[in-house]
Amino acid sequence: MNSLVTILSHPSRPVKELVVISGKGGTGKTSLVASFAALAKNAVLADCDVDAADLHLLAAPRIIQREPFTGGKRAGIDAHLCIGCGECEHFCRFDAVRSCAPQDAVWAAAYQIEPLACEGCGVCAWVCPAHAIELKPVVNGEWFVSDTRFGPMVHARLAAAAENSGKFVSLVRTTARQIAEQRGIGLVIVDGSPGIGCPVIASITGADVALVVTEPTPSGLHDMERVADLTRHFGIPTAVCINKWDLNPRMTSLIEANALHRGMALAGRVRYDRAVTEAQLREKTVIEYGKPGSAADIGLVWYKLHQMPAATDEREC
Secondary structure (H helix, E strand, O other), X not given: OOEHHHHHHOOOOOOEEEEEEOOOOOOOXXXXXXXXXXXXXXXXXXXXXXXXXXXXXXXOOEEEEEEEEEEEEEEEEOXXXXXXOOHXXXXXXXXXXXXXXXXXXXXXXXXXXXXXXXXXXXXXXXXXXXXXXXXEEEEEEEEEEEEEOOEEEEEEEEOOOOOOOHHHHHHHHHHHHHHHHHHOOOEEEEEOOOOOOHHHHHHHOOOOEEEEEEOOOHHHHHHHHHHHHHXXXXXXXXXXXEEOHHHOHHHHHHHHHHHHHOOOEEEEEEOOOHHHHHHHHOOOOHHHHOOOOHXXXXXXXXXXXXXXXXXXXXXXX
């Protein structure tokens, strides 16, 4: 099986993906991704945490392409066609239909859709006898292609109150892979979504190696177990990295034992280090900041990831 070190040494080989994930937000995965980018020197970055994207805070991207993302539909009522029968309000299970009486309505009792409540299910349009309701595409956010000091980066921003979906995440990943193929870059580093929901599945499906970042707490152990079950289901070789491990060495040992029992690799430990915060205040990664400590830990994690076998192309995704 191919290893990441082989991939990095041979950029003409098929593009491979390293995805960094966590069972919850705030474990430090974005800081690790940015540090990996500084160490890789020749990779495409993809920030798939579109709900709360923050890789740009360290990468300082210069946007060269900006596109809207349309990921769903929302109902709209034509007041001129509405006959005020109330069927849409009766059948809507999201309380998205509101009674109103606009001046230009044909009938005294008419209805309108509350945009923030509408789920785009289409039931209202299906039951409307006057065919006054239409589902229209909705712009849910924007996605960007940027240049950074680390290389190309694809990232996105979800619109306010918009619902995330796997399609948005898949778009970011697909674009990153296309850029890597076009430029002959052998590795895509993905900052995945936290948790185990649809955006996470879209972040990891088809990836070659997954790194789970967790913390030495009971909730960190629980969240690692959940996301490890997910990567195992998709047949993705998975390693675990424990951030701030020295805050609770006993829990760190427990998490590592659990990871080995589940067949996961141990990518290493990263100590608690104020230099990480100092570097971020200067919009740098801790690798670039140059102080010893966690930078050495992250370098060791990166080295161990190089030794991990990537998933074979024959696996089922």
